[in-house]
Amino acid sequence: MTTASMPVEAESYNFAYLDEQTKRMLRRAILKALAVPGYQVPFASREMPMPYGWGTGGVQVSAACLVPEDRLKVIDQGADDTTNAVSIRKFFQRTAGVAVTEATTEASLIQTRHRIPETPLTEDQILVYQVPIPEPLRFLEPRETETRRMHALEEYGLMHVKLYEDIARHGEITNSYAWPVMAHDRYVMTPSPIPKFDNPKLSDSPAVQLFGAGREARIHALPPYTKVVSLDFEDHPFVASKADHECEICGSRESYLDEVITDDQGGRMFVCSDTDFCGSRSAALETERS
Amino acid sequence: MDGAEMNIYAKVKEAGPLLSVRGLSKFYGSRIGCADVSFDLFPGEVLGIVGESGSGKSTLLSCLAGHQAPDEGGIVFDGRDMFAMAEPERRRLARSEQAFVHQSPRDGLRMGVSAGGNIGERLMAVGGRNYGAIRETALDWLGRVEIDGARIDDRPSAFSGGMQQRLQIARNLVTAPRLVFMDEPTGGLDVSVQARLLDLLRGLVRDLGLSVVLVTHDLAVVRLLAHRLMVMKSGHVVEQGLTDQVLDDPQHGYTQLLVSSVLQV
Numbered sequence: 251m252t253t254a255s256m257p258v259e260a261e262s263y264n265f266a267y268l269d270e271q272t273k274r275m276l277r278r279a280i281l282k283a284l285a286v287p288g289y290q291v292p293f294a295s296r297e298m299p300m301p302y303g304w305g306t307g308g309v310q311v312s313a314a315c316l317v318p319e320d321r322l323k324v325i326d327q328g329a330d331d332t333t334n335a336v337s338i339r340k341f342f343q344r345t346a347g348v349a350v351t352e353a354t355t356e357a358s359l360i361q362t363r364h365r366i367p368e369t370p371l372t373e374d375q376i377l378v379y380q381v382p383i384p385e386p387l388r389f390l391e392p393r394e395t396e397t398r399r400m401h402a403l404e405e406y407g408l409m410h411v412k413l414y415e416d417i418a419r420h421g422e423i424t425n426s427y428a429w430p431v432m433a434h435d436r437y438v439m440t441p442s443p444i445p446k447f448d449n450p451k452l453s454d455s456p457a458v459q460l461f462g463a464g465r466e467a468r469i470h471a472l473p474p475y476t477k478v479v480s481l482d483f484e485d486h487p488f489v490a491s492k493a494d495h496e497c498e499i500c501g502s503r504e505s506y507l508d509e510v511i512t513d514d515q516g517g518r519m520f521v522c523s524d525t526d527f528c529g530s531r532s533a534a535l536e537t538e539r540s
Numbered sequence: 541m542d543g544a545e546m547n548i549y550a551k552v553k554e555a556g557p558l559l560s561v562r563g564l565s566k567f568y569g570s571r572i573g574c575a576d577v578s579f580d581l582f583p584g585e586v587l588g589i590v591g592e593s594g595s596g597k598s599t600l601l602s603c604l605a606g607h608q609a610p611d612e613g614g615i616v617f618d619g620r621d622m623f624a625m626a627e628p629e630r631r632r633l634a635r636s637e638q639a640f641v642h643q644s645p646r647d648g649l650r651m652g653v654s655a656g657g658n659i660g661e662r663l664m665a666v667g668g669r670n671y672g673a674i675r676e677t678a679l680d681w682l683g684r685v686e687i688d689g690a691r692i693d694d695r696p697s698a699f700s701g702g703m704q705q706r707l708q709i710a711r712n713l714v715t716a717p718r719l720v721f722m723d724e725p726t727g728g729l730d731v732s733v734q735a736r737l738l739d740l741l742r743g744l745v746r747d748l749g750l751s752v753v754l755v756t757h758d759l760a761v762v763r764l765l766a767h768r769l770m771v772m773k774s775g776h777v778v779e780q781g782l783t784d785q786v787l788d789d790p791q792h793g794y795t796q797l798l799v800s801s802v803l804q805v
C-alpha cells in the first residue's frame with residue numbers, strides 16, 4: 251500500500267474508504283447480526299485494496315463502524331507490530347484519519363486476527379474479528395443449502411460428530427483454535443481461529459463483538475453480555491488450556507503464551523502473545539521496583 | 541409367516557395403526573408418480589411394496605418419508621398429521637422415530653466419517669453428549685449388524701458393500717425408530733450377501749418390533765420379510781393383502797403376471 255500524503259478530507263476517499271451506500275448495507279448486516287447472535291448474515295462483500303486472507307471482512311466491518319472520534323487498535327496474533335496489523339492500521343489512518351493506539355484500554359475499536367486481548371474489554375469498545383471460514387459445519391457438510399437448513403432448524407448433531415471424530419482419532423478434541431461455540435443457546439458459530447484459551451472471554455463480554463468474513467461475505471456478531479458456550483462432551487469437557495509456563499518477560503501465568511525461537515541453536519522461550527498486555531505489565535512491575 | 545407371528549399381528553392390530561395414508565397422489569407435471577394410495581400400517585408390521593420399474597414405488601416412499609411433498613392426500617403418523625406439522629418437528633421425527641434405509645449406502649452414510657461416528661450421529665442429533673456412552677452404543681450396534689467392533693474407527697469407504705449396508709442399517713436403527721422406510725435395501729448386492737442381510741433384517745425387525753415400509757422389485761425379499769403386500773402398477777395400487785395370499789393366489793391380472801415372472805421386474 252502507498253501512503254497518501256493527502257489530507258483525509260480530500261475527495262480521494264470517503265471517510266473510512268467505503269462509500270455511503272456500502273456502509274449503509276454493511277451497517278444493516280451488522281445490526282441484523284447483532285439482533286440474532288451467532289447467525290451468519292450475508293452481505294455484498296467489496297473489493298478491498300488488500301488480498302483476501304488479509305482481513306478484508308474485518309476491514310469492511312471496521313470501516314462501517316468507525317467514526318471520526320474513534321481510537322483504533324489493530325492486532326494480529328496479539329501483536330500490534332506485525333505486517334498485517336501495521337498495514338490495516340495505516341490504511342485506516344489514511345482513509346479515516348482516526349487516532350490509533352496500541353493500548354487496549356485506550357482503544358474504542360479493536361480489529362483482531364487470532365486473539366482476544368488479555369485486558370478485559372468494556373462497554374465502550376467494539377472488537378472486530380477477521381474470519382476466514384464462518385461456517386463451522388463446513389468440514390462435514392460442504393453444501394451450503396444443507397448447512398443453512400441445519401442452522402435454521404437447530405440440527406447440530408453433525409457438529410458433535412466432528413468433535414466425536416476428533417476424540418476417536420486423537421483421544422481428545424484437537425481444535426486448539428476455532429473451537430465451536432453455541433451463542434445465546436441458539437446458533438452454533440465459529441469464534442474465528444482464536445485459541446481455545448480465549449473462548450471463555452467470548453461469553454458475557456461487555457464489548458460488542460463483530461465477526462467479518464470477506465471472501466465468504468458473511469458477518470456474525472455477539473451483542474454485549476451474550477452467553478457463549480464452548481461445545482463439548484460431558485466426559486470430555488472443554489478446557490481453556492494454554493502452555494504451562496510463565497511469560498519470560500513479564501512473568502504472567504495467566505496470559506496466553508507464544509513459544510518464540512530465540513536463536514538457531516534451538517533456544518526458545520515463552521512470552522505473552524498479547525504484546526500490549528506484556529509491555530504494560532512489565533512497565534508496572536518496573537515502576538513498583540523503583 | 542407362521543401362526544405364532546400371525547397371532548402377534550392380530551394383537552397389535554387392536555392398538556390402531558402407526559401410519560395411516562389416505563388418497564396420496566404425486567404428479568410430475570402431467571405424468572403420474574403415484575395416485576390415490578391408501579393404507580394403514582400397524583405397529584410391528586412390515587408392508588412390502590412391489591411392482592415393475594416405474595410403477596411409483598420410490599415416489600410413494602419418498603412422499604411417506606417427507607422427502608417430497610405429495611399433491612394430494614394425507615399422512616397421519618402416530619396420531620399426528622404430518623402435513624399440519626411444522627418442518628422442524630417433521631425433521632425431528634424423521635431423525636428420531638423414523639428412519640430411511642437407502643438402496644445405495646453412499647446415500648445413507650457419511651463416507652468421510654468413521655463407523656462409530658456414523659452410528660453416533662443420530663444419538664448426538666437428539667442430544668447425546670456423553671462420548672463414552674455414544675461409543676458403547678455404537679459398539680453394541682456394530683455387533684448387532686455383525687461388524688467387528690475393532691472396525692469402529694474405520695471409515696465406511698474401507699468396508700465391503702454388504703458391510704456398508706449393514707452399517708447404514710445400524711446408523712438408522714440406533715435411535716430405536718418405530719417406523720423404517722427401506723428402498724431396495726438388498727439391491728446391488730451379491731446373492732449370498734443379500735441372503736445374509738435379509739436374515740439380519742428379519743431378526744432386527746422381529747426383535748425391535750419395527751414397523752417397516754419396504755420397497756423392492758424382488759418377490760423373494762417380500763416373501764421373507766413382509767407381512768402384507770401392496771402391488772403397484774402405473775402409480776396405482778392394484779392389489780393388496782397378506783403376503784402369502786397375494787403371492788400364492790393373486791387376484792389381479794397384473795399380479796398374476798408378476799408372480800409368474802412373465803414380467804421383467
Ligand SMILES: Nc1ncnc2c1ncn2[C@@H]1O[C@H](COP(=O)(O)OP(=O)(O)O)[C@@H](O)[C@H]1O
Nearest residue numbers: 568571572573592593594595596597598599600
Ligand atoms: N423426479 C421425477 N421427475 C419426473 N418424473 C418422475 C420423477 N421420478 C419419477 N418419475 C416418474 O414417476 C413414475 C414412477 O417412478 P418411480 O416412483 O421412480 O417408480 P419405481 O420406484 O417403482 O421404479 C415413473 O413414470 C417415473 O418416470
Ligand SMILES: [Mg+2]
Nearest residue numbers: 594597598599
Ligand atoms: Mg425405485
Ligand SMILES: [Zn+2]
Nearest residue numbers: 497500522528
Ligand atoms: Zn508477558
